[in-house]
Amino acid sequence: MGARGPAGPVDKGLEHVVMGESRITLVEGETGGLSYRGYSIEELVRHASYEAVVHLLLRGAPPSPSELHDLEAGLRAHRTLPPEAAAVLASVPRGLPPLEALRTLISSLGDGRTFGYPPTIDEGIALVAQVPVLLAGYVRRNQGLEPLEPPADIGHVALYLYLLTGRRPDPAQVRALESYFILLADHGMNASTFALRVVLSTQSDLLSGATAALAALKGPLHGGAPSKVSDMLDSVGAAENAERWVAAALARKERLMGFGHRAYKTEDPRARVLKQVARACAAPERLRLAEAVEAAAVAALERSKPGLRLYTNVEFYGAVVLEAAGLPRELFTPTFAVARTAGWAAHALEQAADNRLIRPEVAYLGDPPGRPWPAGAARTA
Numbered sequence: 001m002g003a004r005g006p007a008g009p010v011d012k013g014l015e016h017v018v019m020g021e022s023r024i025t026l027v028e029g030e031t032g033g034l035s036y037r038g039y040s041i042e043e044l045v046r047h048a049s050y051e052a053v054v055h056l057l058l059r060g061a062p063p064s065p066s067e068l069h070d071l072e073a074g075l076r077a078h079r080t081l082p083p084e085a086a087a088v089l090a091s092v093p094r095g096l097p098p099l100e101a102l103r104t105l106i107s108s109l110g111d112g113r114t115f116g117y118p119p120t121i122d123e124g125i126a127l128v129a130q131v132p133v134l135l136a137g138y139v140r141r142n143q144g145l146e147p148l149e150p151p152a153d154i155g156h157v158a159l160y161l162y163l164l165t166g167r168r169p170d171p172a173q174v175r176a177l178e179s180y181f182i183l184l185a186d187h188g189m190n191a192s193t194f195a196l197r198v199v200l201s202t203q204s205d206l207l208s209g210a211t212a213a214l215a216a217l218k219g220p221l222h223g224g225a226p227s228k229v230s231d232m233l234d235s236v237g238a239a240e241n242a243e244r245w246v247a248a249a250l251a252r253k254e255r256l257m258g259f260g261h262r263a264y265k266t267e268d269p270r271a272r273v274l275k276q277v278a279r280a281c282a283a284p285e286r287l288r289l290a291e292a293v294e295a296a297a298v299a300a301l302e303r304s305k306p307g308l309r310l311y312t313n314v315e316f317y318g319a320v321v322l323e324a325a326g327l328p329r330e331l332f333t334p335t336f337a338v339a340r341t342a343g344w345a346a347h348a349l350e351q352a353a354d355n356r357l358i359r360p361e362v363a364y365l366g367d368p369p370g371r372p373w374p375a376g377a378a379r380t381a
Contacts, residue, residue, distance in 0.1 A: 186343025258316030
C-alpha cells in the first residue's frame with residue numbers, strides 16, 4: 001500500500017531537509033570545512049581559548065579583552081552549584097555510567113524558576129560552567145572521594161581536569177584538551193542539537209533542551225563511540241599488525257570505528273586538526289599505531305567500498321587525544337558533552353530568537369481509515 005499523508009517525497013533521516021536558518025556553524029561536507037561564525041576551526045585552535053569560543057558562539061563575535069574577562073568571570077561565578085543540584089549530586093546512586101548520571105544531574109540544575117523561556121546568555125554561561133562540575137563531582141563520588149571545590153584561578157578546561165584528579169594539570173594536557181573542546185564546541189544541526197532545538201521550539205527551557213540533547217548524544221551513532229576507537233587500537237596491538245587486522249575485520253563485516261561521517265564526503269576537518277594535536281601530545285607508539293591503522297583502513301575501505309570516501313572522523317584521533325589528556329574511556333563521551341554545551345546554549349538562544357514549533361509530517365503507511373470496530377473486540381479493560 002502506498003504512503004498516505006502530505007504530498008512530497010519521504011526523506012528518511014531528514015538528510016536532505018532544510019528545517020531552518022542559522023548563523024552559528026557552517027559544515028562544508030563536500031570540501032571538509034568547518035567554521036563557527038565565519039572563523040575556521042583551524043584558526044580558532046591556533047588563536048582562541050575555549051572561553052573565547054564560548055563568547056563567539058553565544059554573542060556572535062570574538063571578545064575584546066574586557067569582554068573575555070567578563071565571560072571568564074561569569075564562568076567562575078557559576079562554578080558553585082545551586083544547593084538543589086548539590087543535593088542531587090550527593091544522592092545519585094554510585095555505580096552508574098557517568099553519562100547516565102550526568103543526564104540526571106543536568107536536569108537538577110533548574111527548579112522551574114532559575115531557567116525559563118526564553119533562554120538567556122547568562123543561563124548559557126551557567127550551563128557551560130556547571131556541567132563539568134557536576135560530571136567531575138559524580139566521578140569522584142564513584143571513587144569514594146569528596147567532590148572538590150572549584151578554584152578561582154584556573155581556566156575552564158584546566159578546571160575540568162583538576163576537578164577529576166585533584167591535581168593541577170600538566171599544561172600540555174590542558175592545551176591538547178582545549179583544542180578538543182574547541183573542535184567539539186558545535187557542529188551545526190547534528191542529532192543532539194536538533195533534539196535540543198525541538199524542545200526549545202515548544203517554549204521549554206534550556207535545561208530541558210540540554211537533557212534531551214545529552215540523551216541523543218548517548219547513542220553510538222552520534223557521540224557514543226570514541227572509546228570504541230581505543231578498544232580497536234588495543235585489539236590491533238602494534239603498527240605492524242594494522243593491515244592484517246583491518247583486512248580480517250572487514251572480512252568478518254565488522255565496522256571499523258572512527259571512519260566515515262554522515263556530513264563529510266572527505267576527511268572530517270576535526271580529525272585533521274586532532275591528528276596534529278595527537279602528534280604533539282600522544283605517546284609515540286600509540287601515535288604510530290593510530291597512523292598505521294588509519295592508512296590501512298582508508299586503503300582497505302576504498303578497495304572494498306569504492307566511491308564511498310570513508311575517511312577518519314572526529315572520534316578516531318579524538319580518542320588518541322583524550323587518552324593523552326589522561327581521561328579514562330568511560331569519560332570520552334561525557335567529555336564530548338562538556339565541550340558541546342557551548343553549542344547547545346548558542347542554538348537554544350538562536351531557536352528562541354525566531355521560534356516556530358518544529359512539527360514535521362510523516363507519511364502514513366497503515367490501514368485505510370473507516371474500518372469498523374470488530375464485534376468481538378473488548379470495549380473496556
